[in-house]
Amino acid sequence: FVARPLWNSAILPILFLNSALSTGAALVIIMARRNEVKLFFTKVDIWLIFAEITVLALFFYGHYTSSEAHREAIMPFFTFSHEFFPYWISILLLSIIFPLAIVLKFLEASHDNPAELTTFEKFRMNLSAALVLIGGLIIRFAVVYAGQLSGFQELVSHLK
Numbered sequence: 001f002v003a004r005p006l007w008n009s010a011i012l013p014i015l016f017l018n019s020a021l022s023t024g025a026a027l028v029i030i031m032a033r034r035n036e037v038k039l040f041f042t043k044v045d046i047w048l049i050f051a052e053i054t055v056l057a058l059f060f061y062g063h064y065t066s067s068e069a070h071r072e073a074i075m076p077f078f079t080f081s082h083e084f085f086p087y088w089i090s091i092l093l094l095s096i097i098f099p100l101a102i103v104l105k106f107l108e109a110s111h112d113n114p115a116e117l118t119t120f121e122k123f124r125m126n127l128s129a130a131l132v133l134i135g136g137l138i139i140r141f142a143v144v145y146a147g148q149l150s151g152f153q154e155l156v157s158h159l160k
Helices: 012-031 035-064 068-078 085-108 119-159
Strands: none
Touching: 012 035, 012 119, 035 068, 035 085, 035 119, 068 085, 068 119, 085 119
């Protein structure tokens, strides 16, 4: 039995849980009919996205400061020439930066009365939530795919 270095982390379940909570809040934002619910879960999702940034940073820092196998497992995320780099960019852009930028700009003109939300503001909340859903899928896919890739590279090196 050979463990996958990328998946061998105590922070990985926290990352997946945080991603699940964030995508769940995003789905509630999209599905909610009442403005109060949309506004509440938008504010909740902002905190969850900040927590996701922290957990992602800790995940990669933990792997970088661990063994050589763990460092090699995360290198596809940071290598420009590797086929995996677009996933990392899409994780940052779709899951974190764009949704935060859209929602924080919306909350700049914070509403005390959710009944005053315009159609455009609701669209921005829904767009941000849709990006969080897509980004959550990409995060999960990227971590699972990269973990399998690290095991495949070990197999190929043993066969040579």
